[in-house]
Amino acid sequence: MNAMKAVHRWCLAALAALATGAAAPVAAQVPPSAADVLAYEGVHQAAWRGDLARLKALVAAGADLEARDGRGRTALHVATHARQREAIRQLAQAGAKLDVLENDRYDAITIAAVADDPATLSLLLSLGASPRQTTSRYDGTALIAAAHLGHDEVVRRLIAAGAPLDHVNNLHWTALIESIVLGDGGPRHQRTLAALVDAGANLQLADREGNTPLRLARQRGYAAMVDKLEAAGAK
Template sequence: MLRRWVLASVASLPLAAAPLVAAGEIMSGSPLHAAAGDNDVATIKKLLAEDVEIDARDRNGATALLVAIHGNRIEAAKALIDAGADVNAKDKIEDSPYLHAGARGHLEILKMTLARGADLKSTNRYGGTALIPASERGHVETVRTLIEAGVDVDHVNKLGWTALLEAIILGNGGEPHQRIVDLLVKAGADVNLADGKGATPLQHARMRGYRAIEKLLTAADAR
């Protein structure tokens, strides 16, 4: 029921609230945005040598670095980050290079943003840290990396969910989500921190028949 509500809520968002830049698609951006989307490192370096604004925005508020990350353009992202692009610059829907890399599981780029001062407390339009969507989407190594970086494992988003709750509620109970639950529990996540309606992670796991996750939680004294 909760999953259907969330999916329906997201589907009902206006177009302006949905990601507007697909891989390689530039929305009225600069030549630097185009080069980033094309993974054209030579052109990126040439433009930067000509003193173009590295953090200029397209009409959606995205920097060239965010455009590169939308397409997982690793070489372009590296060139821009090495040149000083802002890894925390948010677009109009509150995505930043760091947040988007984390949510999408673009692990190599995520590590670059962490090394260049990613704001671990920054949140997306749902009020969630990078750890929460990474947990929901089953990005195991991304979750491990974010935990090791120091992201708050018990941060609660606007839906009233932590990373642990979202991994259970929006996950499928399979092996990646089991590993993520295990990582979160071992990192000290509060296994009894309930959602806004008072349902605990264990109750959600039992409701969905996620036996392996239920065992992980009960072993951690979940109620």
């Protein structure tokens, strides 16, 4: 349910970007549907339910931890969507790959980032999952995904883990730009932008039309963002 809400908020942000003239992508991350969940068996079912005893038995019996569902999700992806953190830990300890991508090219880190789930994100990072992968059909990153949604705590944790600050996706947007053009200018997007600025994000990287973050914030009337960018020396 939380993942679905995150996708819904993403769609609203994209519509807001369209209203201001920005080219907005469409939502790509798809959590398991009710039909998917009903069809799950084996490790996928145990991961979704957080059934640790069943998962342990399946691992002992040699179950394939990299088996995929109809959208290419492994048990680790499913457990991440379901926020089943102990199942994630057990899968990792059993040798499940932490950085695999599902069909829409999302990894577990990006799934947790989109779902605004700092606890699961931190667990994945502690287990060795990488915050540096290029993910999604937009050639983005978990940091970009979190920034455009205004998931400020997730953004701070990804920054601390070494996520690339200035990655440019195939829309020619960085995390800093997405916090503006796909944000609402409100407190969470303001904190997201501040975290990126304070971490040393490049303030001059422009979008495809040559608009810098400062110009984009001014165009939208996001006064607090403008103030923060100007104070940091943005042009």
